Amino acid sequence: MTTAGGSVYEAKAVILATGAKNRKLGIEREQELTGRGVSYCATCDGAFYKGKPVAVNGGGNTALEDAMFLSNYCSRVYVIHRREGFRGEPQALEALRAKDNVEFILNATVTGLLGEPKLTGVEVTDKLTGETRVLEVEGLFVAIGQEPENHGFENVVALDHLGYISAGEDCTTGTPGVFTAGDCRTKAVRQLTTAASDGAVAALAACSYIG
Numbered sequence: 001m002t003t004a005g006g007s008v009y010e011a012k013a014v015i016l017a018t019g020a021k022n023r024k025l026g027i028e029r030e031q032e033l034t035g036r037g038v039s040y041c042a043t044c045d046g047a048f049y050k051g052k053p054v055a056v057n058g059g060g061n062t063a064l065e066d067a068m069f070l071s072n073y074c075s076r077v078y079v080i081h082r083r084e085g086f087r088g089e090p091q092a093l094e095a096l097r098a099k100d101n102v103e104f105i106l107n108a109t110v111t112g113l114l115g116e117p118k119l120t121g122v123e124v125t126d127k128l129t130g131e132t133r134v135l136e137v138e139g140l141f142v143a144i145g146q147e148p149e150n151h152g153f154e155n156v157v158a159l160d161h162l163g164y165i166s167a168g169e170d171c172t173t174g175t176p177g178v179f180t181a182g183d184c185r186t187k188a189v190r191q192l193t194t195a196a197s198d199g200a201v202a203a204l205a206a207c208s209y210i211g
Contacts, residue, residue: 004152013177013206016153016165017199020146020183020190025057029113037119042066042141049074049139055122056080057110058143064088064096066143071099078135080105080124110140148184160186171202179206 001009022040024030030038039045042056046069055078056067063079064086071077079096084106086093096102105124112123114134121136148163157173157180158166164187165180167173173180181198183190 012210013179015171015199015202015206016150016157016173016178016180016184017182017195017202018149018153018184020148020164022142023145023147025110025142025144027111027113033113033115033119036117037115037138038113038140038142040142042069042143045139045141046070046073051075052138053136054078054139054141055105055110055135055137056141056143058145059083059086059088060143060145061088061092062145063143064092066141067102068092068096068099070141071096071102074139075101076137077102078105078137079103080108080110080122080135082109082127083107105135113140146183146190150184169201171198171205177209179209 001011001014049070050073052074053076054070054074056063056070057080059081067077067079079102081104107127108124109127110122111125111132113119114121114123119138119140121134122140123132123134125132150159150163150165157175157178160166165173165185167180167185171179171181171185179202181202182195185198187194
């Protein structure tokens with residue numbers, strides 16, 4: 001195997017454990033304001049916004065859970081979703097709709113980030129009418145999923161349509177001698193415990209392959 005830096009390593013088996021990263025909005029100033037109002041983890045950073053207005057962008061379980069968590073601390077929580085319907089569990093959505101300090105902004109996307117040097121608001125655009133409005137918030141929590149870091153291995157192993165390495169619970173890829181573990185592979189649950197489990201399974205599979 002040759003790395004991007006030109007180093008060459010010889011091995012009889014390889015385990016790919018590249019992980020996954022939070023999917024970003026891909027809009028101007030996102031990187032600049034990350035840690036200054038833009039966050040990807042409500043449980044990590046939510047306490048910094050106690051008594052302040054915030055927004056959550058997303059429509060899955062993570063977004064709903066983040067909004068519920070933040071609603072217990074923040075003065076107001078806007079839930080911004082690009083569609084009318086949610087992918088998250090109906091019970092979680094129902095509980096969130098019952099909160100007095102939660103407002104849903106549907107069929108809309110975040111198109112601008114305001115504030116210097118910290119976030120003071122987000123611009124949202126209605127996908128149906130094209131109209132824009134500004135939400136005065138001090139925090140934006142992005143919860144639109146994850147993306148794997150497998151781009152450098154697309155010629156080594158098979159990837160699914162989302163870029164995850166195609167492998168089952170045995171962590172074996174379709175390429176002889178190449179195994180995978182963690183959030184970078186196709187799986188239903190991505191948590192620390194399942195990643196650690198994958199590591200053990202992949203290691204034993206590699207040892208068995210080497211013989």
